[in-house]
Amino acid sequence: MSSLTARQNQSGFSLSEYLTCLNGIVWREALRFLHQRERFVSALVRPLVWLFIFAAGFRQVLGISIIPPYETYILYEVYIAPGLMAMIQLFNGMQSSLSMVYDREMGNMRTLLVSPLPRWYLLFCKLLAGTAVSLLQVYAFLLIAWFWDIAPPPIGYLTVLPALILSGLMLGALGMLISSGIKQLENFAGVMNFVIFPMFFASSALYPLWRVQEGSPLLYYVCLFNPFTHAVELIRFALYGQINWLSLAVVGSCTAAFMIGAIYAYDPSRGLIRRGPAGGET
Amino acid sequence: MKIGIFIPNATFDLPGTPEVGGIETFSFTVGEALRRLGVVFQPRTLDLDLSVTQNLLYHAALHGIARREARLRSDEVLTRIGLSDRAGSKVRDLSGGQMRRLEIARALLHRPRLLLLDEATVGLDVKARADILTHVRQLVTEQGIGVLWATHLFDEIISSDDLVVLHQGRVLAHGPVARVIADAGAQDVNTAFMRLTSAAAASGSVAP
Numbered sequence: 001m002s003s004l005t006a007r008q009n010q011s012g013f014s015l016s017e018y019l020t021c022l023n024g025i026v027w028r029e030a031l032r033f034l035h036q037r038e039r040f041v042s043a044l045v046r047p048l049v050w051l052f053i054f055a056a057g058f059r060q061v062l063g064i065s066i067i068p069p070y071e072t073y074i075l076y077e078v079y080i081a082p083g084l085m086a087m088i089q090l091f092n093g094m095q096s097s098l099s100m101v102y103d104r105e106m107g108n109m110r111t112l113l114v115s116p117l118p119r120w121y122l123l124f125c126k127l128l129a130g131t132a133v134s135l136l137q138v139y140a141f142l143l144i145a146w147f148w149d150i151a152p153p154p155i156g157y158l159t160v161l162p163a164l165i166l167s168g169l170m171l172g173a174l175g176m177l178i179s180s181g182i183k184q185l186e187n188f189a190g191v192m193n194f195v196i197f198p199m200f201f202a203s204s205a206l207y208p209l210w211r212v213q214e215g216s217p218l219l220y221y222v223c224l225f226n227p228f229t230h231a232v233e234l235i236r237f238a239l240y241g242q243i244n245w246l247s248l249a250v251v252g253s254c255t256a257a258f259m260i261g262a263i264y265a266y267d268p269s270r271g272l273i274r275r276g277p278a279g280g281e282t
Numbered sequence: 283m284k285i286g287i288f289i290p291n292a293t294f295d296l297p298g299t300p301e302v303g304g305i306e307t308f309s310f311t312v313g314e315a316l317r318r319l320g321v322v323f324q325p326r327t328l329d330l331d332l333s334v335t336q337n338l339l340y341h342a343a344l345h346g347i348a349r350r351e352a353r354l355r356s357d358e359v360l361t362r363i364g365l366s367d368r369a370g371s372k373v374r375d376l377s378g379g380q381m382r383r384l385e386i387a388r389a390l391l392h393r394p395r396l397l398l399l400d401e402a403t404v405g406l407d408v409k410a411r412a413d414i415l416t417h418v419r420q421l422v423t424e425q426g427i428g429v430l431w432a433t434h435l436f437d438e439i440i441s442s443d444d445l446v447v448l449h450q451g452r453v454l455a456h457g458p459v460a461r462v463i464a465d466a467g468a469q470d471v472n473t474a475f476m477r478l479t480s481a482a483a484a485s486g487s488v489a490p
Binding site: 013014016017018020021023024025027028031032035106107108110111112114115116117118122 | 312313314315316317319321323325326327328329331332336339340341342343344345346347348349
């Protein structure tokens with residue numbers, strides 16, 4: 001037990017204090033997630049509906065030629081599985097930022113902000129916690145998908161992990177950046193429509209880009225510049241034990257950019273969150 | 283009263299001695315200051331769906347207090363506020379007074395030198411209000427913690443307190459209660475406050 005005086009004289013923070021803090025934030029996020037069973041179920045049902053119904057219906061319509069990382073002809077279900085994994089993370093990223101808006105409105109955010117540790121570190125812990133929760137969901141999805149004959153090589157389950165962590169961080173940071181601009185919870189539905197759907201549909205999640213190019217060259221370029229496309233491709237290649245370097249670079253730099261943006265936006269002295277009666281944040 | 287958790291500058295001053303009104307001050311960085319500061323906000327800031335202990339452990343973790351030590355301390359504070367038997371209950375099931383006591387206990391987990399309470403007794407019944415007031419006064423006398431108590435309820439002020447009269451962000455008067463009253467030419471805190479804020483004022487905060 002550290003004595004009062006010892007603590008008073010100590011300045012700065014030790015590594016173990018940083019880790020304890022990270023631990024605590026991840027633990028709370030996991031607890032909250034487990035308490036919201038509906039959230040877990042809906043997070044799983046959403047991609048499964050796509051997989052079981054959408055993919056089954058489109059199996060005949062969309063032929064997939066042999067494109068990397070696949071070495072044989074594949075079923076459409078197999079093609080969209082990585083896209084659905086990224087979709088889980090996209091929804092989760094938006095949902096954890098939704099919970100930040102909620103926390104801000106309900107005052108729970110204050111608990112976080114009276115922590116003496118640096119603000120950027122607290123936000124980073126929040127991001128990691130959100131990513132950890134998304135990993136739980138993705139692996140639960142992979143387990144069910146396995147029974148549906150979507151069976152990547154066993155080593156793929158391991159090699160996909162770093163890709164998932166990176167894409168989870170990117171999508172979480174994006175959600176956090178967006179949430180900083182939202183004053184009230186009601187505005188969020190709009191953001192879902194303007195962010196989640198365009199990002200998901202204008203990507204390689206549902207159809208390979210060469211097919212998009214045949215249909216509309218313009219949309220092809222939109223997809224190509226969509227970071228979500230690269231998250232999907234990063235996951236797709238990693239699931240088969242390969243690295244898509246371009247996607248890795250794009251996802252990596254977008255993660256950094258979104259994270260810096262979010263930290264900047266949540267910094268009260270210059271960020272987007274305004275104090276005072278209008279902002280409601282005190 | 284607004285509590286600036288959003289402190290834009292790198293340093294600010296905090297009383298160096300636990301006695302309220304202690305003139306001695308030190309400069310700390312924001313993090314160092316927050317470490318020495320316990321804050322109880324006017325709105326509830328507990329996680330309603332987590333248990334009493336889970337709320338305490340989360341706060342402790344945010345202050346970098348390791349799990350084992352955090353458990354010891356949370357048992358200790360729960361005993362002090364008489365909520366030991368509710369340790370496993372969801373916060374949602376507590377009464378308003380119990381939540382408030384829990385928030386005070388939580389703010390003390392990291393053993394701050396100074397405790398800020400922003401209208402902590404608003405919305406509580408007479409009994410719960412008295413309990414909290416007694417509890418906080420005990421903290422001052424028994425543990426030597428400095429307390430900044432913001433309130434609109436003047437019966438919470440006793441004559442030995444140090445008083446700061448705030449009105450629209452400005453300090454109108456400060457000093458021992460008796461002197462503030464005498465300087466205003468009044469008989470009690472109420473009249474003194476009304477005179478100081480020139481009667482018409484609708485808002486203001488008092489901190490003994």
